Amino acid sequence: MASYKDKKVITIGIVNELTGLSERKIRYYEERGLIFPDRTKRGTRKYSFADIELLMKIADKREEGVQTSEIKKDMMREKRKKDLREEMLRGQINAHFNRQK
Amino acid sequence: MASYKDKKVITIGIVNELTGLSERKIRYYEERGLIFPDRTKRGTRKYSFADIELLMKIADKREEGVQTSEIKKDMMREKRKKDLREEMLRGQINAHFNRQK
DNA sequence: CGTGTAAGGAATTCTGACACG
DNA sequence: CGTGTAAGGAATTCTGACACG
Secondary structure, eight states: OGGGGGGGOOHHHHHHHHHOOOHHHHHHHHHHTTOOOOOOOOOOBBBOOHHHHHHHHHHHHHHOOHHHHHHHHHHHHHHHHHHHOOOOOOOHHHHHHHHHH | OOOOOGOOOBHHHHHHHHHHHOOHHHHHHTTTTOOEEEOOOTEEEEHHHHHHHHHHHHHHHHHHHHHHHHHHHHHHHHHHHHHHHHHHEOOOOOOOHHHOO
């Protein structure tokens, strides 16, 4: 699952080129817990393509006037839903194999 | 076709981390025409994941003692073969549609 | 030929802070 | 709250060159 899309290899300057967001904004969204870049040994931030797509979604929301705290809540809600779906899927798979025994 | 794998977004320092090749080597292989990074406006090299995979293949060949000029010839031979296969495929597709008329 | 290295300059990135609204 | 900006320092990247083998 961890393919090119999720590898954190892009520096903030390139992220700025790709998204048009200022470095200040990119760092601020991290400060607010919306995005989680890796770091090199020396502390330079590294982003993935997935991060870039997320940043563009965040930018859209901000343009609509949504606050970062709201965006974060939405993201956590979606994550919970996703975790739940996966949990249920696992349950079905288990049920299936248990029936076989 | 131009997906994450081919987007040139990785700086040379990260390429060094990912491949273990020195920056000197990476730049030299470019000088010899084996690899073609993009540049930012300010001239910083940008590589793709495909470039990184190619660099690792080049590194393997070099370890076997193959010279850069040989590696380049091999790469051009393979490219020619690939172009030929695509050319023939296009030919078959055309033949197919012509028959229909 | 292939690679290391020191050199000097330019551009990048980082953090913490002040400003404004 | 969200973002801009100036500040100072540290790390990055670039090119051209000399070294060695």
